[in-house]
Amino acid sequence: xxxxxxxxxxxxxxxxxxxxxxxxxxxxxxxxxxxxxxxxxxxxxxxxxxxxxxxxxxxxxxxxxxxxxxxxxxxxxxxxxxxxxxxxxxxxxxxxxxxxxxxxxxxxxxxxxx
Amino acid sequence: xxxxxxxxxxxxxxxxxxxxxxxxxxxxxxxxxxxxxxxxxxxxxxxxxxxxxxxxxxxxxxxxxxxxxxxxxxxxxxxxxxxxxxxxxxxxxxxxxxxxxxxxxxxxxxxxxx
Numbered sequence: 001x002x003x004x005x006x007x008x009x010x011x012x013x014x015x016x017x018x019x020x021x022x023x024x025x026x027x028x029x030x031x032x033x034x035x036x037x038x039x040x041x042x043x044x045x046x047x048x049x050x051x052x053x054x055x056x057x058x059x060x061x062x063x064x065x066x067x068x069x070x071x072x073x074x075x076x077x078x079x080x081x082x083x084x085x086x087x088x089x090x091x092x093x094x095x096x097x098x099x100x101x102x103x104x105x106x107x108x109x110x111x112x113x114x
Numbered sequence: 115x116x117x118x119x120x121x122x123x124x125x126x127x128x129x130x131x132x133x134x135x136x137x138x139x140x141x142x143x144x145x146x147x148x149x150x151x152x153x154x155x156x157x158x159x160x161x162x163x164x165x166x167x168x169x170x171x172x173x174x175x176x177x178x179x180x181x182x183x184x185x186x187x188x189x190x191x192x193x194x195x196x197x198x199x200x201x202x203x204x205x206x207x208x209x210x211x212x213x214x215x216x217x218x219x220x221x222x223x224x225x226x227x228x
Binding site: 004040041042043044045048055056090092101102103104105106107108 | 202216
């Protein structure tokens with residue numbers, strides 16, 4: 001059983017297109033996150049949702065819009081894709097107040113914008 | 115504000131040698147500290163965590179780390195390196211508040227020489 005899953009694993013698209021990445025966790029966690037990892041492996045948080053409520057919203061272009069239909073799902077929609085959006089996007093989840101907020105990561109979605 | 119610094123973007127050791135990956139943190143109060151490992155084309159996996167219990171923390175795959183408040187350090191060690199340890203390692207820090215976010219270091223790539 002995959003704890004945190006993401007789809008798709010690879011995404012190749014052209015500039016200007018709109019795309020979505022989906023994330024699901026079956027750990028019963030109440031908090032989910034989106035991270036962006038650039039080509040130098042630097043990992044930066046983008047968004048966090050707790051019980052479907054947005055609690056962290058970093059300085060991210062408003063072309064990026066997260067959506068949490070329920071506690072187990074967090075999707076990321078990206079409008080008007082740009083070359084600089086090429087990166088690996090990771091979803092993660094944790095339980096508030098437990099285990100030091102230990103986060104469990106998905107396998108990542110490698111987005112390539114051409 | 116919290117921050118974490120990983121000394122050395124690349125560490126190379128011989129198989130069977132001691133592994134030492136350095137991490138220093140900055141925080142006004144003792145934080146939660148983590149080490150994550152990322153194998154090629156995979157997500158991050160928790161190796162170990164410090165949550166204010168024992169200062170010497172043992173993790174998976176024979177790794178351990180020691181929290182030293184006086185040195186604001188949380189270095190990762192393994193007595194004997196194995197080829198399978200080759201990966202990217204991330205140190206991370208998080209505050210106690212539910213509104214805190216986890217801050218990752220820039221990562222250290224560990225190479226193992228036969």
